[in-house]
């Protein structure tokens with residue numbers, strides 16, 4: 001076991017995802033079974049008491065790897081010295097709210113959080129944004145942290161990736177462990193593009209194994225892209241434990257590396273690869289090694305995929321322009 005604990009800040013700690021996430025972090029699933037963690041929970045003042053209640057429960061878990069829990073309502077204090085930041089707390093869309101209103105409300109959250117990360121986080125800070133609209137919230141935070149390398153800011157499309165794995169596994173009646181090289185491109189929204197064309201199932205091309213373009217276009221892609229809405233409809237609340245699980249997967253792979261011969265999906269700052277404008281935080285096929293993500297290069301993008309990637313990237317561009325107009329970046 002390494003000696004010094006890793007500081008992990010979780011925002012929105014009293015929310016649904018926070019509750020599903022914190023106990024898994026405390027048990028060692030975020031960073032590995034040999035890494036002690038110190039949790040730093042950030043909430044708005046009205047929810048601090050509930051976060052303190054969760055902190056009591058974390059204490060009651062007697063987790064051997066948990067070196068302490070602190071609760072904050074001030075971002076500067078919560079991010080001071082932090083190594084891993086999970087930005088989960090966000091303003092949900094409520095009735096009558098337009099997309100612009102949502103972006104503006106979230107700007108009020110992610111701008112000060114980016115500034116606080118810039119001011120006081122540890123040099124090796126890694127940031128995962130979960131709160132929606134995740135890609136653009138990550139962009140806002142990143143732009144307000146000019147002293148932090150841009151590649152430390154990421155947004156979560158791992159839940160979409162996991163959803164796509166499960167849907168394909170059901171269709172082909174194979175375990176998810178046999179599926180490799182699946183990709184989510186673009187935005188964590190209904191425009192995202194889950195791409196099977198480079199995926200492999202038991203060593204065989206997945207699109208060929210499926211051999212059903214209608215299923216691909218009319219069932220698989222919309223099912224994955226609209227799964228968040230389906231969960232809300234059926235469960236009566238947005239996904240929480242599956243989102244927490246995907247956040248664990250994302251950070252675990254970022255820190256510990258992806259498996260040889262496979263890749264995963266994460267929204268990271270574009271370097272212009274695959275025609276995605278540089279600077280946008282967009283989902284790509286990625287591998288991780290040495291604590292950093294690399295975009296998988298050299299994939300052939302067919303016409304079917306190109307149109308769908310472009311549509312999702314266009315939406316990200318619109319969101320970027322909207323937050324620029326609002327003066328948020």
Ligand SMILES: NC(=O)c1ccc[n+]([C@@H]2O[C@H](COP(=O)([O-])OP(=O)(O)OC[C@H]3O[C@@H](n4cnc5c(N)ncnc54)[C@H](O)[C@@H]3O)[C@@H](O)[C@H]2O)c1
Nearest residue numbers: 012014015016017042043044047089090130131132159243
């Ligand atoms: N990227 C993804 O795949 C994905 C998946 C599921 C949900 N989400 C998003 O994750 C977010 C959280 O979901 P949830 O179900 O936990 O919501 P929730 O409403 O249960 O919890 C959100 C928590 O954030 C807190 N919060 C609000 N503003 C804050 C701030 N400025 N600082 C710290 N905390 C703050 C709230 O007090 C609340 O406790 C939502 O935006 C949701 O849409 C993303």
Ligand SMILES: O=C(O)C[C@H](O)C(=O)O
Nearest residue numbers: 132227228229231238239
């Ligand atoms: O909260 C939502 O709007 C849905 C969420 O992003 C999800 O993908 O489950």
